[in-house]
Amino acid sequence: MAISPDDIRALIRAALPDADVAVTDTTGGGDHYSATVISAAFVGKGPVDRHRLVYAALGDAMRGPIHALALVTETPEEYQRK
Amino acid sequence: MSPELRQRIADTIAKDRVMLFMKGNPQMPQCGFSAAVVGMLKETGATYGSYNILADPELREGLKEYSSWPTFPQLYVDGKLIGGADIVRDLHAKGELVKLVAK
Numbered sequence: 001m002a003i004s005p006d007d008i009r010a011l012i013r014a015a016l017p018d019a020d021v022a023v024t025d026t027t028g029g030g031d032h033y034s035a036t037v038i039s040a041a042f043v044g045k046g047p048v049d050r051h052r053l054v055y056a057a058l059g060d061a062m063r064g065p066i067h068a069l070a071l072v073t074e075t076p077e078e079y080q081r082k
Numbered sequence: 083m084s085p086e087l088r089q090r091i092a093d094t095i096a097k098d099r100v101m102l103f104m105k106g107n108p109q110m111p112q113c114g115f116s117a118a119v120v121g122m123l124k125e126t127g128a129t130y131g132s133y134n135i136l137a138d139p140e141l142r143e144g145l146k147e148y149s150s151w152p153t154f155p156q157l158y159v160d161g162k163l164i165g166g167a168d169i170v171r172d173l174h175a176k177g178e179l180v181k182l183v184a185k
Contacts, residue, residue, distance in 0.1 A: 047169045052150050062152035068115065069153070071168050 002030030003065035008058065015057030016041050020079075026070070034070035038079045047073065087144045094141065095158050098131030100183045103145060104155040105136050112136055115167035116155045122174045123157075128183035159183060 005023035012021045012035070019039035026032045035054070042050045050073035055062055062069070095101055100123075106112030108120045123130055135142040135154055146152050149163050157164045159182050164170065173179040 047172065048151075048163055048165050051165065051169065055150070055152050058152075 003061055004030070005033065008033060008035065008061070008066070008069075011059070011061060012037060012054060012057045016053065026068075031065065031067040033066060033068070034072075036072040036074070038074050038076055040076055042073050042075045043077075083144050083147055087140065088148065091141060091144050091148045092161075094133055095161055097133075098129075099160055100128055100130035101158045102130055102132045102155055103135050103158070104132055105134070107134050108132050113154070115153075118167050119155045119157060119170050122170055122179060123183065125174070126180040126183050128180070130183065 005025055008023045009021045013019055016037070016039045018041070019037050021038075022036045024034045026034050037054055041053060045053070051071055054071055054073060058066065058069075102108075102116075102119060102123065104111060104113070104116035104119065106116060108124075111117035111120055120132075133141075135145065142154070145156065149156065151163060151166065153166055155167055155170075157166075157170050164173070164182060170179060173182065
């Protein structure tokens with residue numbers, strides 16, 4: 001079962017309403033994705049906990065439809081600094 | 083998760099100070115992300131243990147729940163989850179991976 005970039009974005013935004021989310025289907029196959037998520041929810045959190053927040057938002061989608069998800073997680077401030 | 087499985091997971095993570103849970107083994111990774119982490123660990127020169135989660139579906143599913151982390155590879159140092167391929171790549175790029183895994 002495939003999942004669309006828009007579906008992934010919507011799931012992340014449902015859990016992190018302030019998030020800017022960009023999702024790319026890296027292979028065109030509907031199962032390997034990369035995502036950049038920018039949210040104030042990441043402030044004060046290390047990379048493991050940031051990724052966990054995104055994984056939790058995606059829930060069951062990580063248990064099948066999404067085979068691989070490369071993640072970049074940044075706070076708005078970190079994103080501005082780049 | 084049964085207490086037995088939880089204990090087996092804890093024991094497996096504790097097998098080596100640096101433990102990589104991966105698809106396949108370092109000699110023959112079965113996934114590009116696992117292969118990438120193996121390559122980075124090799125560059126650090128660190129010795130590490132590895133566990134092929136493809137050969138152990140029970141531990142594979144249990145570890146996802148145990149660590150609230152749904153994907154593999156997973157790298158642990160001193161029993162603590164360091165991250166998956168993205169985080170390990172970041173740490174390696176910043177020169178921090180070698181400090182973490184070196185004795």
